[in-house]
Amino acid sequence: MADTFEHISVLLNECIDNLNIVSDGIYVDGTMGGAGHSSHIAEKLSVKGLLIAIDQDEAAIKAGTDILSPFGDRVKIIRSNYSFMKEIIAGEGIEGVDGILLDLGVSSYQLDTPERGFSYRDEDALLDMRMDNRMEKTARDIINDYPEEELRRIIRCYGEDRYAAAIARNIVKAREEKPVNTAGELVDLIKKSYPAKELRKPGHPAKKTFQAIRIELNSELKVLEENLKDMVELLNDGGRICVITFHSLEDKIVKNIFRECESPCTCPPDFPVCVCGKKSLGRVITRKPILPTEEEKSINKRSHSAKLRVFERKLQ
Ligand SMILES: C[S@@+](CC[C@H](N)C(=O)[O-])C[C@H]1O[C@@H](n2cnc3c(N)ncnc32)[C@H](O)[C@@H]1O
Numbered sequence: 001m002a003d004t005f006e007h008i009s010v011l012l013n014e015c016i017d018n019l020n021i022v023s024d025g026i027y028v029d030g031t032m033g034g035a036g037h038s039s040h041i042a043e044k045l046s047v048k049g050l051l052i053a054i055d056q057d058e059a060a061i062k063a064g065t066d067i068l069s070p071f072g073d074r075v076k077i078i079r080s081n082y083s084f085m086k087e088i089i090a091g092e093g094i095e096g097v098d099g100i101l102l103d104l105g106v107s108s109y110q111l112d113t114p115e116r117g118f119s120y121r122d123e124d125a126l127l128d129m130r131m132d133n134r135m136e137k138t139a140r141d142i143i144n145d146y147p148e149e150e151l152r153r154i155i156r157c158y159g160e161d162r163y164a165a166a167i168a169r170n171i172v173k174a175r176e177e178k179p180v181n182t183a184g185e186l187v188d189l190i191k192k193s194y195p196a197k198e199l200r201k202p203g204h205p206a207k208k209t210f211q212a213i214r215i216e217l218n219s220e221l222k223v224l225e226e227n228l229k230d231m232v233e234l235l236n237d238g239g240r241i242c243v244i245t246f247h248s249l250e251d252k253i254v255k256n257i258f259r260e261c262e263s264p265c266t267c268p269p270d271f272p273v274c275v276c277g278k279k280s281l282g283r284v285i286t287r288k289p290i291l292p293t294e295e296e297k298s299i300n301k302r303s304h305s306a307k308l309r310v311f312e313r314k315l316q
């Protein structure tokens, strides 16, 4: 097991700058992880400020509690899914917040802990991939129970793997003999599905499929899509939400929802006045996403696919 919570925060300065932190404001980090972003937010708060740091992962909660302990009452840590942010905020007796951060996906700690079964590198690890270990379903249930078409769709859509059909077929064939339980077994099936010339290319052939299964198991896109607008609505006037994504479908969801929040009017363009009554929630700050610098990419491999989008709330 990875013994310390090793995780290099992605686009850290860019998030802190864009959150426009005021010292007595209220902030929410919906994906605290190793508290890299959270500790930088907390540092900027006075005793009147508050950071609510949320994560669904037990290990992240332990690590975050240690790392954020010097900030005392300025930080409140809550183990939950960020989909409950609205309820969490209300439960604290808070009506609106001044900034929200989401740094999506998994932490390096989760990836690097073999028992968590996220990594294609740990051959003997049982496929698990739950961010929240209170959940019953694991990656093994997806691999061994999903119909072939569903496996193919997930691997194609969430993994963007062009050999999805062959991978799904080989998984189904293998599990007719015996269940596919370990990372090593799944890696072998993926390799078998790849043409030999593809296997000689750089990059691990299993990366995309493992990512796809993880996204499906943890409902990552669904949770984002169903809750992002509610989070925008939680912001006080001038408050900002920063979202870091690592996958093109995730980025597309953020881009589209931010755009709808900015211009929600659904009236036909030739209507002289708006009759749908849908009011803008604010403005998109990032017409184009903010990307990591070459320097950040050279230090942190995980940052390569990162994109940061920012939205600012404006009360009408
Ligand atoms: C990329 S890491 C965050 C790293 C953190 N920003 C840092 O700098 O240390 C993502 C974290 O979000 C958590 N997470 C992902 N989706 C979540 C969700 N829907 N609700 C709560 N936590 C979630 C994961 O468990 C993981 O710890």
Ligand SMILES: [Zn+2]
Pocket: 265, 266, 267, 273, 274, 275, 276, 277, 278
């Ligand atoms: Zn309208």
